[in-house]
Amino acid sequence: MWTKILNKMLSQLIRHGTLMVHFPDGQTQRHGDGTAPSVSVRxxxxxxVGRIVRNPDLALGEGYVDGGLTIDQDDLRGLLELVIANTKSGATMVWWRRMQDAFRVMARRAAQFNTAKRSAENVEHHYDLSGALYDMFLDADRQYSCAYFxxxxxxxxxxxxxxxxxxAAKLCLKPGMTVLDxxxxxxxxxxxxxxxxxxxxxxxxxxxxxYKRSVARAAEAGLSDRVTFELKDYRDLNGKFDRIVSVGMFEHVGVPxxxxxxxxxxNLLAPDGIALIHTIGRAAPPSSTSPWITKYIFPGGYVPALSEMSAAMEKSGLWPTDVEVWRLHYATTLAHWLQRFDANIDKARALYDDRFCRMWRYYLIASEMTFLKGRQCVFQMQLANRQDAVPLTRDYIAETSRPDLLNPGRSGKNSWDHAAQ
Structure with a gap:
């Protein structure tokens, strides 16, 4: 029964490309239009089979990580690209997808009710993994957010x-200013x-x-007199700061x-202050988080729609002085991370195990595909208490952050032209 239902679901979902499915009972079924890309799973x-029918997003990831689903040539990238591209095409929003999405949206308030205690537990789940793991795939500065290519x-x-x-250019910094990160x-x-x-x-x-690593780094750099770190929830802060920056944290706030x-x-921003919020976002209406990501990677996390951010920001009384959308930068960042992780996978396997390595690869590749084939992007929202807190044209950003524009010395196509080839 479950095989029949799953085949019907896949026939509605996979319209472009080809998916060959080999079932445990010996059946083989082809879905799609017979064109590339072509992926074969077993x-x-x-x-x-029944678990995929009941909860496709969760069961697909669990099946790959636990070994109940294998992909010929271990083409995980190809499978996720095929599924995400078809899922996000719009024409494939069949009834069962609509029903699942509607249920998750209704349930997300409870899933994202991130009190201070719960937020700390969510952070511990992901960010308190071994530092050696992050050294395997991040840059030397351990920037765990979208890079700018x-x-x-x-x-x-x-x-x-x-x-x-x-x-930093958007923050319009001057020496001696106080900054909250x-x-x-x-x-x-x-x-x-x-x-x-x-x-x-x-x-x-x-x-x-x-926290421990940050404090040690400040001491090593001789900056302890200018940089202080605290283990503290943003809701417990007081005082005023000339500038506020937040990179890759808003995804953990929760819609409520x-x-x-x-x-x-x-409240924390000085009267003439500037804030810069950098977050993953969705170029689509509000939705919900993948249950696999919620369970295994980022409990309590959510990627906001711009409309959700804007509605809350408008009620705060802050001025939106600039909004920038990065589209393919994170896909490129994730590709770099995956390449580095794969190069160090023996170290990762020794640190954890094979199952963890499959989970981490699934996380990195699925994330890359949502930026490359789905509707995810990055929002940078610049905010201020006064409408004239920043220059009225955007030239100052490029002049400060892009010295190559003032002193052209490098050649090469724009990275998005390159990525599209």
Whole structure:
């Protein structure tokens, strides 16, 4: 029965490309129009067929990670590209997809009710993994967010430095300014703003591991007098800051807390201050988080639609002084991360096990495909208390963050022209 139902679901879903499915009972079924890309999967766990019918997103990931589903040539990238491209095409929003999405949207308030205690537990689940793991695939500064690829041949290190410079340009920093870094990670942004721009920075995080590493890095760099880190929830902060920056943290706030978040940013921002919020976003209406991502990678996480961010921001009284959308930068970042992780997979296997390595590869590749074939992007929202807090044209951003525009010395196509080839 489950095989018949799954075949019907796949016939509705896979309209472009080809998917060959080999079932545990010996049946083989082809779905799609017979064109490329073509992927062949083998379901060896009989129970998995029914689980995929009931909860496709969760069961597909679990099947691959646990070994109940294998892919010929281990073409995980090809399978996820095929599924995501068809799922996000719009024409394939069949009744069972609509029903599942509607149920998840209704349930998301409870899933994203991130109190201070729950937020700390969510952070521990992901960010307190071994630091050796993150060294295997991140840049030397451990920037665990989207990089900024100005040129197609930029290294990951260059692109992450360019990301920090781009954000610093939008903050219009002057030496001696006070900066709050909400969700400061391993300290790279805070240390850069102090060292290169003369700012005095407070970074807050809920991760024990990130906090310890950040404090050690500040001491090693001789910046402990200008950079302070605290284990603290953003909702517990007081005072006023000239600038506020938050990179890759808003995804963990949760929709029920958006208004509180922006209200707190306004309360903490000096009258003539500037804030920069950098977050993964969706170029689509509000939805829900993949249940596999929620269960295994980012509990309590959610990628916001711009409409959700804007609605909460508008009620705070802040001025939106600039909104920028990065489209393919994160797909390129994730491709770099995967390449580095694969190069170090023996180390990862020794640190954890084969199952963890399959889970991490699934996470990285699925994320890359949602940016490349789905509707995910990155939003940078610049905010201020005064409408004239930043220059009235955007030239200052490029002039500060893009020295190559003032002193052209590098050649090469725009990275998006390169990526499209």
């Amino acid at each position: 379901v060896t766990d009989p129970q998995l 100005i040129h197609p041949d930029d290294t990951l290190e260059q692109a992450q430095q360019q990301k920090k410079a781009h954000i 909400i969700g400061s990670g391993w300290g790279g942004m805070a240390l850069t703003l102090a060292k290169d721009y003369g700012a005095k920075v407070l970074g807050v995080t809920l991760s024990q591991e990130q 807390h958006y208004r509180k978040y922006f209200t707190q940013v306004k």
